[in-house]
Amino acid sequence: xxxxxxxxxxxxxxxxxxxxxxxxxxxxxxxxxxxxxxxxxxxxxxxxxxxxxxxxxxxxxxxxxxxxxxxxxxxxxxxxxxxxxxxxxxxxxxxxxxxxxxxxxxxxxxxxxxxxxxxxxxxxxxxxxxxxxxxxxxxxxxxxxxxxxxxxxxxxxxxxxxxxxxxxxxxxxxxxxxxxxxxxxxxxxxxxxxxxxxxxxxxxxxxxxxxxxxxxxxxxxxxxxxxxxxxxxxxxxxxxxxxxxxxxxxxxxxxxxxxxxxxxxxxxxxxxxxxxxxxxxxxxxxxxxxxxxxxxxxxxxxxxxxxxxxxxxxxxxxxxxxxxxxxxxxxxxxxxxxxxxxxxxxxxx
Amino acid sequence: xxxxxxxxxxxxxxxxxxxxxxxxxxxxxxxxxxxxxxxxxxxxxxxxxxxxxxxxxxxxxxxxxxxxxxxxxxxxxxxxxxxxxxxxxxxxxxxxxxxxxxxxxxxxxxxxxxxxxxxxxxxxxxxxxxxxxxxxxxxxxxxxxxxxxxxxxxxxxxxxxxxxxxxxxxxxxxxxxxxxxxxxxxxxxxxxxxxxxxxxxxxxxxxxxxxxxxxxxxxxxxxxxxxxxxxxxxxxxxxxxxxxxxxxxxxxxxxxxxxxxxxxxxxxxxxxxxxxxxxxxxxxxxxxxxxxxxxxxxxxxxxxxxxxxxxxxxxxxxxxxxxxxxxxxxxxxxxxxxxxxxxxxxxxxxxxxxxxxxxxxxxxxxxxxxxxxxxxxxxxxxxxxxxxxxxxxxxxxxxxxxxxxxxxxxxxxxxxxxxxxxxxxxxxxxxxxxxxxxxxxxxxxxxxxxxxxxxxxxxxxxxxxxxxxxxxxxxxxxxxxxxxxxxxxxxxxxxxxxxxxxxxxxxxxxxxxxxxxxxxxxxxxxxx
Numbered sequence: 062x063x064x065x066x067x068x069x070x071x072x073x074x075x076x077x078x079x080x081x082x083x084x085x086x087x088x089x090x091x092x093x094x095x096x097x098x099x100x101x102x103x104x105x106x107x108x109x110x111x112x113x114x115x116x117x118x119x120x121x122x123x124x125x126x127x128x129x130x131x132x133x134x135x136x137x138x139x140x141x142x143x144x145x146x147x148x149x150x151x152x153x154x155x156x157x158x159x160x161x162x163x164x165x166x167x168x169x170x171x172x173x174x175x176x177x178x179x180x181x182x183x184x185x186x187x188x189x190x191x192x193x194x195x196x197x198x199x200x201x202x203x204x205x206x207x208x209x210x211x212x213x214x215x216x217x218x219x220x221x222x223x224x225x226x227x228x229x230x231x232x233x234x235x236x237x238x239x240x241x242x243x244x245x246x247x248x249x250x251x252x253x254x255x256x257x258x259x260x261x262x263x264x265x266x267x268x269x270x271x272x273x274x275x276x277x278x279x280x281x282x283x284x285x286x287x288x289x290x291x292x293x294x295x296x297x298x299x300x301x302x303x304x305x306x307x308x309x310x311x312x313x314x315x316x317x318x319x320x321x322x323x324x325x326x327x328x329x330x331x332x333x334x335x336x337x338x339x340x341x342x343x344x345x346x347x348x349x350x351x352x353x354x355x356x357x358x359x360x361x362x363x364x365x366x367x368x369x370x371x372x373x374x375x376x377x378x379x380x381x382x383x384x385x386x387x388x389x390x391x392x393x394x395x396x397x398x399x400x401x402x403x404x405x406x407x408x409x410x
Numbered sequence: 411x412x413x414x415x416x417x418x419x420x421x422x423x424x425x426x427x428x429x430x431x432x433x434x435x436x437x438x439x440x441x442x443x444x445x446x447x448x449x450x451x452x453x454x455x456x457x458x459x460x461x462x463x464x465x466x467x468x469x470x471x472x473x474x475x476x477x478x479x480x481x482x483x484x485x486x487x488x489x490x491x492x493x494x495x496x497x498x499x500x501x502x503x504x505x506x507x508x509x510x511x512x513x514x515x516x517x518x519x520x521x522x523x524x525x526x527x528x529x530x531x532x533x534x535x536x537x538x539x540x541x542x543x544x545x546x547x548x549x550x551x552x553x554x555x556x557x558x559x560x561x562x563x564x565x566x567x568x569x570x571x572x573x574x575x576x577x578x579x580x581x582x583x584x585x586x587x588x589x590x591x592x593x594x595x596x597x598x599x600x601x602x603x604x605x606x607x608x609x610x611x612x613x614x615x616x617x618x619x620x621x622x623x624x625x626x627x628x629x630x631x632x633x634x635x636x637x638x639x640x641x642x643x644x645x646x647x648x649x650x651x652x653x654x655x656x657x658x659x660x661x662x663x664x665x666x667x668x669x670x671x672x673x674x675x676x677x678x679x680x681x682x683x684x685x686x687x688x689x690x691x692x693x694x695x696x697x698x699x700x701x702x703x704x705x706x707x708x709x710x711x712x713x714x715x716x717x718x719x720x721x722x723x724x725x726x727x728x729x730x731x732x733x734x735x736x737x738x739x740x741x742x743x744x745x746x747x748x749x750x751x752x753x754x755x756x757x758x759x760x761x762x763x764x765x766x767x768x769x770x771x772x773x774x775x776x777x778x779x780x781x782x783x784x785x786x787x788x789x790x791x792x793x794x795x796x797x798x799x800x801x802x803x804x805x806x807x808x809x810x811x812x813x814x815x816x817x818x819x820x821x822x823x824x825x826x827x828x829x830x831x832x833x834x835x836x837x838x839x840x841x842x843x844x845x846x847x848x849x850x851x852x853x854x855x856x857x858x859x860x861x862x863x864x865x866x867x868x869x870x871x872x873x874x875x876x877x878x879x880x881x882x883x884x885x886x887x888x889x890x891x892x893x894x895x896x897x898x899x900x901x902x903x904x905x906x907x908x909x910x911x912x913x914x915x916x917x918x919x920x921x922x923x924x925x926x927x928x929x930x931x932x933x934x935x936x937x938x
Contacts, residue, residue: 273539273540273542274538274539274540275528275530275538275539275540276538277540278517278521278528278540279526281514281516281517282514282517282525282526284516285514285515285516285517286511286512286513286514286515288512289511289512289513289514289525290514290525290526291497292497292501292512293497293501293525293526293527293581294497294498294501294526294527295525295526354514354515354516355516
C-alpha cells in the first residue's frame with residue numbers, strides 16, 4: 062500500500078516537472094519570438110512594397126512615411142504607458158485634436174478663423190501642453206480617485222473634448238499657422254523630418270525610462286500585480302495618475318505634429334478621423350497587452366511602422382478611395398491574428 | 411477547557427519577534443477572535459493549527475497589518491506595530507507569504523526581490539535609474555547566502571509555484587525581515603516541493619528567523635515546527651512546545667466537545683433512514699473508475715468509488731486531498747486526466763456540465779458566489795435556471811410560470827425573501843445558499859452532487875439545509891455524493907470515504923461516525 066502511494070507521488074512529481082519543463086521551455090521561446098515577432102513581418106512588407114512599386118524603397122518615400130506616422134507614434138507611446146498600468150484611454154484622440162485646435166485658435170488672426178487674440182506661438186505651445194496635462198489629470202482623478210470605470214470616463218471625455226474642438230471654431234479650420242507652431246510637424250533637418258526625429262527620441266527615451274528608471278519598473282509592477290506593488294510600498298495611485306497625465310501630454314504633442322504637417326487644424330483632427338483605432342491597433346499588434354503589465358517600446362514602434370508601411374503601399378498602389386477603410390480594417394485584423402499566431406497565447410490579448 | 415494548557419517555553423532573554431495580547435475581532439455577529447495571545451521567538455517555528463473557521467485567517471490578516479484588531483495589542487520586535495497604511499514598515503518587521511501569489515509575473519526574479527526598492531545608480535544625472543547590474547548581483551547574493559537556487563534573470567511568470575514562494579521569501583529576507591508568516595505554504599505544492607520547503611524552513615530557523623507556520627496538516631507541523639498553537643472557535647485553546655504534545659492532544663484540542671446540534675441531526679438522520687427504503691424508486695448507480703487528475707495543488711490518483719442508487723456517500727479530506735475535485739468531476743464541472751465516470755448506462759462526458767444535468771445529476775457547487783447563482787436575477791429565475799427547457803413554451807418563459815415552479819421549493823427550504831423576484835444579491839448568505847440548493851433540486855435529479863453545502867451559512871439555515879437534503883434524498887430515492895470538510899455535513903451520509911493526498915485512505919461505513927476518528931483519518935492517521 063505504501064509502495065503504491067510512493068509510486069503515485071513520484072508519478073505526480075514526474076508529471077508536474079515534465080509539464081514545468083515544457084512550459085518554461087516554450088515560455089522562453091515565446092518571449093524571444095515575441096520581442097522579434099514583427100521583424101519578419103516588417104521585412105516581408107518591405108519586400109512586397111518594393112516589388113509592387115519601384116518608388117517604395119526610396120529615401121523620400123521612407124522619410125515621408127516617417128513624417129506621416131510620427132504623430133500617430135507619439136500617441137501610441139502615451140496609450141502604451143496607460144495600457145501598461147492596466148488602464149485604457151479613449152480620449153487621447155480628442156486631446157490630439159483639441160489641444161492644437163485651442164492653441165491655433167488663440168494664435169492665428171481672425172481672418173484665418175482665430176479668435177483674434179493672436180497670442181505668441183510659443184505661449185500657444187505651452188497652452189497646448191497644458192491642455193494635454195489637464196485632460197490627463199481629469200481622467201486620472203475620475204478613474205483613480207473617483208474609482209470610475211476607465212472605459213466610460215474616457216469615452217465621455219472623448220465626446221466632450223471633440224465637441225469643444227468643433228464648438229470654439231464653429232466648424233472652421235484655423236490655417237496660416239506661424240512657423241514656430243508648425244515647425245515640429247513641417248520642418249526638415251537635412252532630408253529628415255523633425256517630427257520623425259522627435260518621435261524617435263520620445264520612443265527611445267520612454268523605452269529607456271521603462272527599462273531603467275525605478276518609476277518605469279513601478280509601471281510594470283502596477284500593471285502586473287497591483288496588490289503586490291502596493292504591498293511593496295509602491296505609490297500605486299500616484300503612478301497611475303502620473304501615467305494618465307503623461308498620456309495626455311504625449312497626445313497633445315502628437316496633435317501639434319499633425320497640425321504642422323497639414324499646416325492647419327481641421328475640426329475633425331483626432332476624433333473625427335477616428336485615430337484611436339489605429340493607436341490601439343499599433344500598440345496591440347506590437348505586443349502591448351490590454352490586460353496591463355506587458356509590452357515594450359520596441360514592440361509599440363514596430364506596430365506603428367507596420368501600419369505606416371501598409372498604409373503607404375495602399376496609397377502608392379492607388380487603392381480605390383471608397384474601399385480604403387475596409388482595407389485598413391482588414392489589415393488591422395490580419396496583423397492581430399498574425400501577432401497571435403506568432404506570439405502565442407499571451408500576446409494580442 | 412478540558413485541554414492541557416502549557417505556557418510557551420520562555421526563550422533565552424530574546425525579544426519576541428511577534429507578540430499578540432488579547433486580540434479580539436468581530437465581523438458583524440461573528441466573533442472571529444476572542445482574546446487571542448500569541449508569542450513567537452526568533453529561531454522558533456510556531457505551527458498554528460485549527461479547523462476551518464477557527465479564526466486562523468483572521469489572525470493572519472491582523473498580524474500582516476491588513477486590518478486592525480478590535481481590541482488587544484500587536485508588538486513586533488518588542489515595539490508597537492506600525493500603523494496599518496505603512497506597508498513598508500510592516501514588511502520590514504513581518505512578511506507574510508500568502509496563498510495567492512504576490513509576485514509580478516512580467517518582471518524578473520531579481521526585480522521581484524527588490525520590488526519598489528531597487529538599487530539605484532548614484533550621481534545627479536543618473537538619479538532614479540535602476541542599477542540592473544547591482545540588482546542582479548545582490549539578488550544572486552541573497553539567494554546564495556540563504557542557500558536558494560532560483561535564477562535571478564528568469565521572468566517570474568515562468569516560475570513554478572514553489573519557485574515563486576522562494577522569491578517571496580527571498581524578498582522578505584533581502585529587506586532585512588527576520589520574521590516570516592507562511593499561510594498554508596504547502597497547499598499548492600507537490601510532495602517533493604513541500605519537502606524542499608521544509609528543508610528551507612529548518613535552515614532559516616537555524617539562522618535565527620522566526621516563522622509562524624499556518625497549516626491544515628498536523629503531520630507537517632510535527633515535521634518542522636518547534637512549537638504549536640491551536641485555535642478553536644476564535645480562542646487559543648492550546649499553546650505548547652511540540653515535544654510536549656501528541657497528535658491525539660492536538661486532534662482533541664482542534665475538535666473540542668461534540669456540540670449538541672450534531673447529536674440532534676444525527677438522530678434525525680438515522681430516523682429518516684428507516685423510511686428511505688420504502689419510497690425509493692430504482693435509481694442508477696454511479697461508478698467512478700480509475701479517475702486521475704493532476705493540477706497544481708490537487709492530485710487524484712486512480713480513484714475508484716461506487717455509489718449505489720439511493721445511497722448517500724460523503725467524501726471528505728483536507729484541502730488539496732482531492733475530495734472537492736472528485737465531486738466536481740462527477741458533476742461534469744471538471745474533466746479528469748484519465749478514468750471514467752458512469753451513471754447508469756451512460757458514460758459521463760468529461761467536463762460537460764450540461765450533459766451531466768440532462769443525465770440527472772444535480773449540482774450544488776462549492777463557491778456559491780461564483781457558480782451558485784446570478785446575483786442580479788431574482789430567486790425564481792435562479793431556481794428555474796436548470797430547467798428552462800422544461801418550462802419554456804416556444805422558447806419563452808414568463809415570470810408567473812417561473813414562480814409557480816420555484817414557489818414549492820422555496821417554501822420547502824423556508825426561503826426568506828421579499829417575493830421570488832427579489833435579486834439574490836440582496837438575500838442573506840443562508841438564503842443565497844438555499845437558492846443554490848433549490849436550483850440543484852429543481853431538475854428532480856437522480857443524483858445530487860453537493861460540495862460544502864453549508865459553508866458560510868448560519869446555524870439555523872445549516873440545520874434546515876441538511877435535514878431537507880436528508881429528507882429529499884429519502885423521499886425521492888435520489889443518491890447523494892457530498893464532498894465536505896465540515897464534519898456536521900457528513901451526518902446525513904450512509905457512508906463516508908476519506909481521501910488523503912488524492913487517494914482513498916479509509917472508509918467509514920457505520921453511522922454515527924466518530925468525529926475524532928474522522929479527523930485523524932483526514933490527517934492520514936489511524937488504522938486503515
